[in-house]
Amino acid sequence: MALKVMNPGLFTTVQDMGRYGHQAEGFSPAGAMDWRAMMLANRLLGNDEGAAVLEMTLHGASFEVTKDVTIATAGAEMPVAVDGREMKTATVMPLMKGEQISFGGAERGARTYLAVAGGFTVPEVFGSASTHTRSGIGGFGGRTLESGDRLKAAGGNGASGTGRIRVFDDGDDVIRVIPGQQYDRFKENLDTFYGSGYRLTKDCDRMGFRLDGEVIEAAGGHDVLSEPTQLGSIQIPKNGKPIILLNDRQTAGGYARIATVALCDIPKLVQKRQGDTIRFEEIGVDRAAELYKAEIGKIRSDEYFEIDNDFKSHRRPLAGKIESIMKR
Structure with missing residues (x-):
């Protein structure tokens, strides 16, 4: 011992x-x-x-x-x-x-x-x-x-x-995200999602972060057939307030997903705490992959x-x- x-x-x-x-x-x-x-x-x-x-x-x-x-x-x-x-x-x-x-x-x-x-x-x-x-x-x-x-x-x-x-310096409030599975449902609200700041509430733990801020509406409703979840998925439940799913998340979810946090920004996100504000920025899948590979390279090269x-x-x-x- x-x-x-x-x-x-x-x-x-x-x-x-x-x-x-x-x-x-x-x-x-x-x-x-x-x-x-x-x-x-x-x-x-x-x-x-x-x-x-x-x-x-x-x-x-x-x-x-x-x-x-x-x-x-x-x-x-x-x-x-x-x-x-x-x-x-x-x-x-x-x-x-x-x-x-x-x-x-x-x-x-x-x-x-x-x-x-x-x-x-x-x-x-x-x-x-x-x-x-x-x-x-x-x-x-x-x-x-x-x-x-x-x-x-x-x-x-x-x-x-x-x-x-x-x-x-990893203290800025920008979290980069990739469009999610039900992204099209939120086309009328994307300016709100990307243009607003969202505050971490007291309900933030290893399962996920509940955010407070501008309400996001989904065309056709917020419910979907249950689908497998993934790290960083951003669900929009019926109250219109984003929930970011993290490591101890449920394995399946039934809320529409507007986006997914890029893996390279998960470390920055999980070091935020109650009361901190974050802002979302859209990037593509290829760019997200490049950024993740670059981050792994910096770690393994002892940069x-x-x-x-x-x-x-x-x-x-x-x-x-x-x-x-x-x-x-």
């Missing part, structure tokens, strides 16, 4: 890339909502980019280190401290047995990802470690973490380098990384070991 949960935070789960190929059986894909942040945290450690991580939402967890381990974080900016000493996020951090690490409330963004060397080890369900709390499968018993839970890491010392994730000149996190365990030896 590598980490013991002292305080589980607001909503902390084990996630990986998600489980696919089982929607016909009623199982949502789940998986890390900000797939880019998960991949970056894993790459910092030299892990497989889809290794299981912890997803912490809005307010982070705290842990006792039960075995020497190396971690990395990415995503929302959450203050982090080791034994009360403030540390930097978005970098590699060696931890020693007996230390305590704690994450605070997100100061920017909504979701932070905690990776460990080798990835977290939990039983897989249908080939994935991802937690889907509504069906109670995957992750740590199919639920959010609780105080006293003990998490096992696959092992390894992680990356020995001094890289960190560079600061990049998001830079040299970390703050060696505090690396000096700390070395100083601790020297102090331990001197006390013998």
